[in-house]
Amino acid sequence: MNIKLGVLKKRSEFLFVRDGFYSAKGGVVVQMRKNAVRSGIGMGFTATKKIGNAVTRNRAKRRLRAAARHLLPELGLPGHDYVLIARASTTARKWTDLLDDTRKALISLSQRASGGKGPHNQNSKS
Numbered sequence: 001m002n003i004k005l006g007v008l009k010k011r012s013e014f015l016f017v018r019d020g021f022y023s024a025k026g027g028v029v030v031q032m033r034k035n036a037v038r039s040g041i042g043m044g045f046t047a048t049k050k051i052g053n054a055v056t057r058n059r060a061k062r063r064l065r066a067a068a069r070h071l072l073p074e075l076g077l078p079g080h081d082y083v084l085i086a087r088a089s090t091t092a093r094k095w096t097d098l099l100d101d102t103r104k105a106l107i108s109l110s111q112r113a114s115g116g117k118g119p120h121n122q123n124s125k126s
Contacts, residue, residue: 003073008044008081017044017083023108026101027093028064029085032077032109042081043068051086060086063095067102075106077113082106 008014020033035042045064047057064084076082090098 003076003078004040005069005072006038006040006042008042008083013042013081014044014046014083017042017081020081021109021112023105023112024087025105025108027087027090027098028067028101028105029087030102030105030109031083031085032080032113034077034079034113035081036079038079038081041072041076041078043072043076044081044083045086046083047086047090051088051090056091057086060090063090063098064102067099070099071102071106075103075110077110080113082109 008017016035017031017033020031022029022031024030045061045068047060047064049057051057051060064086068082068084072082084102093101
């Protein structure tokens with residue numbers, strides 16, 4: 001499957017995704033929202049100062065980027081944007097566990113987007 005992965009860069013793009021669905025699993029929080037303008041998959045990454053210093057935040061984002069590149073082509077929905085948010089445990093978590101957390105979150109979000117089971121975000125507008 002050859003799906004184009006785009007990158008979210010503007011604050012407004014991150015705020016747009018925030019109002020969609022979300023799933024928190026272990027070392028990662030994943031937000032998702034349908035984007036009628038995009039045909040591929042948009043992805044963005046963030047780590048707050050609560051995570052640690054700049055070195056720690058950058059390492060967390062690098063790990064999330066690698067996980068997203070590995071999993072989004074397979075589990076992401078075309079026409080949707082995703083934001084992966086680092087948690088305090090993101091950098092210390094084993095790589096396989098971080099991949100499992102991300103995989104579970106993406107599967108959960110796909111089910112919600114297709115009308116499957118699972119609670120919705122209070123502000124869900126997708």
